[in-house]
Amino acid sequence: MSRKLKVYSNDEVVASAVGEGRVNVSLTGLEPATTYSKGKYKVAFEENGKESEKVNVPEFTTNSILITSISFVPETKTVKAGSHEQLESNIAPSTATNKSLSYVSNKPETVQVDENTGMINALEAGKAVITATTKDGSNKTAQITITVE
Known part of the structure; x- marks a missing residue:
């Protein structure tokens, strides 16, 4: 019935x-x-x-809305030694509950990055890869290659 x-x-x-x-x-x-x-x-x-x-x-x-993807556009960037720049990431969906990311540089002697804000400090000529990782538990990552002149 x-x-x-x-x-x-x-x-x-x-x-x-x-x-x-x-x-x-x-x-x-x-x-x-x-x-x-x-x-x-x-x-x-x-x-x-x-x-x-x-x-x-x-x-x-209710459940959180997790990040499904993050990216950097473009995936490469050229900066001058001594400069400071804010990395801009694209997060999807825009309605994600926690959009916080952590950042790490594979060559901190070339490019330092603030692990919480994504602000980079270009120190010396060379290349470094910055990896951004989600903090919401979705374990998504994105990378950007920084070339310092």
Whole structure:
């Protein structure tokens, strides 16, 4: 027999699904990485035109939106010795919850990089590869080659 699962917020149905046995329903429009308190949402089943008592949904926290990719455009950059520049990365999706990156230089004697901000300091002629890594747990990386003249 088919039944309808209804999800309420402030006595208004915000989502529902019909099925037999176990019924799953998805809520849309929730904020990522947010905790919703017990009772913010309530659920009830409707079967044969009759609705069960509304029951509080327990406290829950929505998932973070993880970074799916990072990149540097262009992937190479030429700078003068003694210069300081901010690296600009492209992060997708733009709605990622935590866009923080950590940076490391493979040749800090040539190009130093602030591990938290991506600000580079070109020290001497040569090439260095800067690697940016996500801090949100997605383990995405991107690299840019810096040539110092």
